[in-house]
Amino acid sequence: MNIPQSSFPRIIIIGGGFGGIALAKKLSGKDVQVLLLDKHNYHTFQPLLYQVSTGGLEPDSIAYPIRKVLQGYPNFYFRLAEVTQIDTEKRRLETNIGGIAYDYLVVATGSQTNFFGNQNIESYGMAMKTVPQSLNLRSLILENFEQALLTDDLHERDALMNFVIVGGGPTGVELAGALAEIKKGILPKDYPDLDTRRAQINLVQGSDRILPAMSEVASRKAERFLEKLGVNVWKDVRVSDYDGKQVTTNTDTSFEACTLVWAAGVKAVSIKGLDAEELLSRGSRLKVNHFHQVEGFEEIFAIGDVAQMETEEFPEGHPMMAQPAMQQGESLGENLARLVEEKPMKPFKYKDKGSMATVGRNKAVVDLKKFKFQGVFAWYVWMFVHLYFLIGFRNRVVVFINWVYNYIKFDREARLIIRPFKKEYQVSKKT
Numbered sequence: 468m469n470i471p472q473s474s475f476p477r478i479i480i481i482g483g484g485f486g487g488i489a490l491a492k493k494l495s496g497k498d499v500q501v502l503l504l505d506k507h508n509y510h511t512f513q514p515l516l517y518q519v520s521t522g523g524l525e526p527d528s529i530a531y532p533i534r535k536v537l538q539g540y541p542n543f544y545f546r547l548a549e550v551t552q553i554d555t556e557k558r559r560l561e562t563n564i565g566g567i568a569y570d571y572l573v574v575a576t577g578s579q580t581n582f583f584g585n586q587n588i589e590s591y592g593m594a595m596k597t598v599p600q601s602l603n604l605r606s607l608i609l610e611n612f613e614q615a616l617l618t619d620d621l622h623e624r625d626a627l628m629n630f631v632i633v634g635g636g637p638t639g640v641e642l643a644g645a646l647a648e649i650k651k652g653i654l655p656k657d658y659p660d661l662d663t664r665r666a667q668i669n670l671v672q673g674s675d676r677i678l679p680a681m682s683e684v685a686s687r688k689a690e691r692f693l694e695k696l697g698v699n700v701w702k703d704v705r706v707s708d709y710d711g712k713q714v715t716t717n718t719d720t721s722f723e724a725c726t727l728v729w730a731a732g733v734k735a736v737s738i739k740g741l742d743a744e745e746l747l748s749r750g751s752r753l754k755v756n757h758f759h760q761v762e763g764f765e766e767i768f769a770i771g772d773v774a775q776m777e778t779e780e781f782p783e784g785h786p787m788m789a790q791p792a793m794q795q796g797e798s799l800g801e802n803l804a805r806l807v808e809e810k811p812m813k814p815f816k817y818k819d820k821g822s823m824a825t826v827g828r829n830k831a832v833v834d835l836k837k838f839k840f841q842g843v844f845a846w847y848v849w850m851f852v853h854l855y856f857l858i859g860f861r862n863r864v865v866v867f868i869n870w871v872y873n874y875i876k877f878d879r880e881a882r883l884i885i886r887p888f889k890k891e892y893q894v895s896k897k898t
């Protein structure tokens with residue numbers, strides 16, 4: 468890997484997501500050598516992936532080069548590498564570009580879509596966890612409308628314009644709202660020769676309310692906002708199968724839809740060598756103590772989505788969200804510096820700053836500790852917070868300009884099919 472030997476202890480961080488980047492920044496200037504490994508050379512701002520999928524933003528504006536984030540940090544190295552195995556006894560990592568030893572290891576590999584073992588949904592459904600996946604979804608949505616124009620079969624046309632989003636968490640709600648905005652503001656202009664009023668957006672939620680992690684009032688309001696936008700909200704319905712066209716549920720409800728987006732679950736990204744059953748809790752998260760040490764190891768830590776720290780307040784671990792990941796990264800940065808100076812570490816305490824979701828133009832729901840509000844002001848707060856946490860001045864400016872432009876023009880100009888995406892069944896049908 469071409470990393471020089473150093474008299475400082477070597478800390479390897481796997482993953483340049485919210486947790487890994489916050490940790491690396493905190494270690495800047497400390498007496499340590501830091502090596503950050505990521506299989507992508509960019510950090511992804513996942514909360515805005517849905518805007519890439521719906522043509523509201525270009526992918527470059529929500530991704531940021533990891534090397535640039537950490538430019539000028541002393542004793543700092545980045546390698547574009549996928550970690551494939553951890554040898555905890557030898558304190559070594561294996562990657563696709565070679566092996567390397569560590570003194571301290573931090574696992575910050577985040578999470579991936581959880582299809583709960585349903586192979587059909589995994590094959591035919593769409594995930595939205597990475598930039599390439601969001602671009603696939605963008606292409607598929609646009610391709611479906613192009614195809615809908617060509618077919619004489621009304622059933623087929625409706626299926627092409629029928630969208631099923633599984634999972635009523637923030638991702639599902641935000642995507643459904645954005646699609647509804649497209650149906651209202653863009654499709655009639657782009658496709659004047661297609662009856663786009665027949666397009667359907669279905670949000671399917673397994674429990675009795677959407678946004679279950681937020682307050683009841685936020686759930687109710689978000690549902691009302693979605694319904695006003697024309698989204699069909701299905702509660703207490705669980706999708707059980709999908710063959711690329713037919714969506715089956717545990718109830719009498721079924722859908723014929725060429726697009727199913729699976730936003731109904733995530734599980735941690737574990738790595739071989741640190742994936743023994745006794746180390747993992749629900750959702751494959753690594754069990755950690757209050758200092759983020761993986762159970763049974765003093766020199767291995769985990770933060771962010773991949774870590775499960777059980778506390779009195781959060782018996783199931785902290786929410787798999789950006790805020791806990793960042794706070795954990797910062798706390799671990801301080802603790803690693805203390806550890807190197809042979810000072811005692813401080814236990815992590817999560818400060819819940821609240822949660823929010825947007826439901827389309829002028830509409831959002833915000834739950835803060837003391838205040839809960841919904842509507843236009845909540846939407847401004849949502850925009851401000853997302854701009855604030857985006858990495859990079861250029862990205863903030865570009866996103867802000869895009870939002871203002873989209874707002875004034877009722878438009879989303881990034882609706883481009885750059886890299887066509889074809890689902891298997893559609894390909895076989897064509898040939």
Ligand SMILES: Cc1cc2nc3c(=O)[nH]c(=O)nc-3n(C[C@H](O)[C@H](O)[C@H](O)COP(=O)(O)OP(=O)(O)OC[C@H]3O[C@@H](n4cnc5c(N)ncnc54)[C@H](O)[C@@H]3O)c2cc1C
Nearest residue numbers: 482484485486505506513514550576577771772787788789
């Ligand atoms: C669509 C969507 C919307 C979201 N919206 C919100 C929101 O509104 N608010 C909110 O707070 N949270 C939101 N989240 C959740 C939030 O993005 C995550 O909780 C957060 O990214 C977790 O940070 P992390 O550092 O643990 O992992 P991540 O940010 O996922 O970073 C993990 C990194 O590890 C790298 N990696 C993984 N495996 C390996 C390997 N083997 N080798 C090398 N590198 C590896 C990955 O490339 C990635 O860069 C959303 C997530 C998604 C998918």
